[in-house]
Amino acid sequence: MINSISFLNFKSPLQQTRKNEKSAQLNNITAPKLAPLAKDTISFKGNVEYRAAINNAQLCEEIHKEAFFVNQWLQETLNKYFADDIYSEQNPEGNIETIQARVKTGNSIEEKISDRIREALESTGDIKEKIFSPYDEKAIKKNIRDISGGRIVIKNAHDGEMDKVVENLCKMIIDERLIIDEIEYHKSPANEIDQYFTDKQLGKIAEAANKIRKANKLPLIKAKSKKSPSGYMALHLSINSTRKPNNVDDVYQNFYSELQVIGSDVEMLKDIEDFCYKLKKGLEIKSGNVAYKPFEKLFLDAWNTTDKKYGDVQKNFKDYTIAAYKAQRMRRPSKDAEDNTKDWAYKFPTIEECGFAGKVPPILDFNILARIKRDCDDLYYVEHHTDEILAEINDKPKVTE
Numbered sequence: 001m002i003n004s005i006s007f008l009n010f011k012s013p014l015q016q017t018r019k020n021e022k023s024a025q026l027n028n029i030t031a032p033k034l035a036p037l038a039k040d041t042i043s044f045k046g047n048v049e050y051r052a053a054i055n056n057a058q059l060c061e062e063i064h065k066e067a068f069f070v071n072q073w074l075q076e077t078l079n080k081y082f083a084d085d086i087y088s089e090q091n092p093e094g095n096i097e098t099i100q101a102r103v104k105t106g107n108s109i110e111e112k113i114s115d116r117i118r119e120a121l122e123s124t125g126d127i128k129e130k131i132f133s134p135y136d137e138k139a140i141k142k143n144i145r146d147i148s149g150g151r152i153v154i155k156n157a158h159d160g161e162m163d164k165v166v167e168n169l170c171k172m173i174i175d176e177r178l179i180i181d182e183i184e185y186h187k188s189p190a191n192e193i194d195q196y197f198t199d200k201q202l203g204k205i206a207e208a209a210n211k212i213r214k215a216n217k218l219p220l221i222k223a224k225s226k227k228s229p230s231g232y233m234a235l236h237l238s239i240n241s242t243r244k245p246n247n248v249d250d251v252y253q254n255f256y257s258e259l260q261v262i263g264s265d266v267e268m269l270k271d272i273e274d275f276c277y278k279l280k281k282g283l284e285i286k287s288g289n290v291a292y293k294p295f296e297k298l299f300l301d302a303w304n305t306t307d308k309k310y311g312d313v314q315k316n317f318k319d320y321t322i323a324a325y326k327a328q329r330m331r332r333p334s335k336d337a338e339d340n341t342k343d344w345a346y347k348f349p350t351i352e353e354c355g356f357a358g359k360v361p362p363i364l365d366f367n368i369l370a371r372i373k374r375d376c377d378d379l380y381y382v383e384h385h386t387d388e389i390l391a392e393i394n395d396k397p398k399v400t401e
């Protein structure tokens with residue numbers, strides 16, 4: 001816990017314009033409290049100013065580099081227990097589409113810290129449990145739980161296919177003596193669709209986690225299941241490596257890793273919806289990289305439109321998102337292994353298909369957003385691989401007349 005919030009050294013009038021008469025008591029020190037922002041007033045400007053005021057980019061970059069080692073261990077562990085089930089031409093019965101692992105970039109860590117600090121200072125009530133020092137390495141690792149992250153993408157997440165996934169998860173937890181701090185299942189609010197996990201399956205994961213927690217004299221935990229406001233579905237496990245697992249060097253300590261288990265149906269849409277979520281929250285894409293400015297502008301212009309013919313666009317887009325996740329889950333992956341994609345007329349559920357024609361601007365159709373994202377991704381790739389692209393071009397034989 002920090003003793004003050006003097007790290008906020010705004011050069012802009014941001015603090016003065018957002019202060020109110022309330023104060024937050026922080027370790028018996030009275031700190032000025034910022035008034036909460038309505039969702040439609042959150043802007044890039046506010047988040048950028050918080051980030052600039054905190055100014056901890058160097059520390060975040062160091063944490064990013066250190067996290068590489070714990071993420072490498074996570075990737076190797078997931079491969080050990082799940083790689084045999086990856087789908088391929090050589091393994092057509094495999095039910096795992098991909099196993100992914102990634103480390104947040106220094107920019108991404110910096111952005112998430114500033115967003116957490118902003119949310120704490122702009123919230124109402126006691127902020128003691130929400131605030132932490134952005135200069136304390138241990139505090140950052142404790143509060144940002146997904147600096148290291150892994151994702152298991154399931155090809156067919158219907159019926160009893162998830163039993164084997166649960167079995168492998170439990171074996172991994174017990175064999176590797178992994179300390180699981182949280183088991184959180186984000187379930188769809190649509191009751192008529194198949195959920196990824198049953199209460200019984202979640203209970204088995206909690207039972208395995210509690211065997212290790214009991215051995216380490218830690219309080220037992222329960223699997224939490226909550227309806228997602230967006231329709232998103234996935235299991236999130238928070239892996240605590242503050243205590244050293246078997247055969248893991250000290251360098252891995254004091255990090256948390258977030259492991260997601262998600263179906264390929266929802267994962268496809270999540271990649272697009274993640275961008276939308278960030279922008280609605282007032283964050284930038286890829287830390288404000290210029291390649292994604294077209295996506296930011298086109299989305300926000302439509303989402304904030306004052307055109308009355310669409311009614312409440314922000315509410316309608318939220319409802320469209322829930323309906324799109326539901327439609328994705330209902331049609332993909334197919335229960336028939338031989339009928340995976342051939343009958344699709346389009347990749348994502350359209351505004352019209354979900355019943356929102358005339359209620360959501362056409363540019364907010366997930367198929368259009370996916371096209372815009374793809375073009376931005378191409379720009380981003382070129383920006384970061386210019387030398388490789390030129391080297392490849394120069395290696396090509398010259399055309400002679």
